[in-house]
Amino acid sequence: MTDAIAATQGKAALSGDARTRRRHAAERRFRMMGLLAVALGVLALVGLLFSILSSGLSSFRQTYVTMDIYLDPGILDKAGNRNPEDLAKVTTFGYAPLIKNSLAKAMNDKGFNSQLEAGPAAELVSAEAPAILRRYVLNNPDQIGETVEFNLLASGRIDGYYKGRVTMASAELDRNISPEQLQLADELKEAGILTTRFNWDFLTAPDASDTRPEAAGVGVAILGSAYMMLIVLALSLPIGVAASIYLEEFAPQNWFTDLIEVNIANLAAVPSIVFGILGLAAFINFAGLPQSAPIVGGLVLALMTLPTIIIATRAALKAVPPSIRSAALGVGASKMQAIFHHVVPLAMPGILTGTIIGLAQALGETAPLLLIGMVAFVRDYPAAPPEGFFDPASALPVQVYNWTQRGDPAFVERASGAIIVLLVFLLLMNLIAIILRRRFERRW
């Protein structure tokens, strides 16, 4: 008997019968499929990150032209009285010749080989440059007649030349740049006038029009997104937490609370554009709040985030063992004391994680903003909050959407750059969620 058992056991352990082998093979197959699924997922993520990083990272570097510009009083102050009102009458169109003349002088002084005329040569400098000059002169009228060193952006095509987007061959065909201009750029680079370096302006500058992709940045979009997230946090966290505490701990179990529960779950799955339609009707047309303002965007996104937060909070409250409540009630605490002194603090990590995930979802949302006028060209920074909540602003995903529609190829790089900024923000938020969970999590 014992021999027989030992014999069969030994046999099964070494080779196994046909059925055992099939079972093992099935398990191996399942593991392989699982591994394959993970590998596919990782591959997709790597592919996405690679394509975004490879086309977007270059937007954080930019080509600049450093040159001395003579602020000609004959152009800027014909009356010669330095009267701010008269100075303001010279528009940016009046400032463009200053750059042309100064660049021609620099080319002449350094003995460049380039035979380019002053006009086409000046196209190497961004169309934003006259605006920078004008702002400087209006702020420092005493500098008129002096020669001042300016740090100006190079035009998008020149910048593209140093990033590999524009080549001599493509410049041949390109109507906006010529090989002669690229040759001049190379000479300027050798002379140290043209430099490529890290571009803080991409993070701080506002959007720019189609003629100057080099000047476009995500500053206004970051501010607008941050304002909206503040509003979403301030509104949906207290409302969501209060609603879930009531539903979970106080509300009687009847058909009415069941109905509410089903509706909250449904609301979480409503397409976000619906919230945009609601926002347009309720906040702009009825309440008279301004268009394109973060306050309206924040309100709409808060509505959208509420169900996520309620569901997460209720799950976190449910996960607190009933013994904690019973113990608190047993030593004489009131129901409210038991909940606020014991249950909610223990559920806090779950609540915060849910909130941050809801916020991250709201941060990447474009569709509801389309209807409330935030998908727009906005160049002025909103003021500091709370007034700034009512100023027009853009948002990060909106900026990505806008830039992918522009005609100039330089905006492709900008759009990918904005996606990187958005991803970094999402990563930070998720990191905070993980840290909070790790720090405060309690296990039973």
Place this chain on the structure above:
Amino acid sequence: MNILKLSAAALVASVAFAGAAAARDQIQIAGSSTVLPYASIVAEAFGENFDHPTPVVESGGSGAGRKKLCEGVGENTIDIANSSSRISQSDIDTCKANGVNEIQEVRIGYDGIVFASDINGPEYKFTPADWHAALASKVVKDGQLVDNPNKNWSDIRSDLPDQPILAFIPGTKHGTREVFDEKVILTGCEENGTMEALKAANNGDEDAAEDACMDLRTDGVSVDIDGDYTETLSRIDANKNGIGVFGLSFYQNNTDKLRVATMGGVEPSVETIASGEYPVSRPLYFYVKNAHLDVIPGLQEYVEFFVSDDMAGPNGPLAAYGLVSDPELAKTQEAVKNRTPMGPLN
């Protein structure tokens, strides 16, 4: 608890502020995505040169912009609607019903519509008749109206390249499509005689014949693009035989990737469109709500600045970007100065 208290306080504060929204001091513009680049160029320059904030320019389409304009008078309605087609009578009626009585029509210039293919592909010399023969669902073959049999461009005219026909044309929601239908397909229909045959087939009913002319084949040769020109460009990039319909300014920004086709022997450029030699173009407009002119600071200045010679003139930044300057710009400047509201549509 602290977080709860803090956010409760913030909630109270923001609700309190919601009641005290300040008066709007920036111009709000919405409408055509074709006009958007021009409007944002002007808005940017306006913000740099005037003491007013930079206007906020939304896109969303000509129709949507005009609808928003006609929602009523007041600070939470927009001031200007950009439009790549003329305002319609139904829009004007909506405007009137909502108390928007005086609107100014400002024509800013002309937009050329060009046909372009991959830069390394063959050169195309088209006529509108070729396009009709390529894309219409019914064509005349040997005196008979038949379903379009043409597979290659060379089937239509032997001197066209021997390439499969594949056209990426704007979807029906685009204003560009209307111009394409009218100035290319319909003109071509008349030129190659299909119009006559269709009229005969419809017992002389001209409207029915026109509709039949613009009925395009649905066998995958003509592809509607509902996105923007960047989508058309990437389609051509993926399918080198394709020919796309673009705005002149988009083409001018991508001359290193696209080869433009001539139409009726004329190459599209700002000059040929301005002179009227190049046949496929359309006027671009914006519409201003007169009731807002003295209410929203800077609105009058913005309108005048937009049509000034510095901006919209033949040497201005708009022309450099691809807008065909209006030869009658001086007239527009005069009308804008006098705030002349538009008359009834003719």
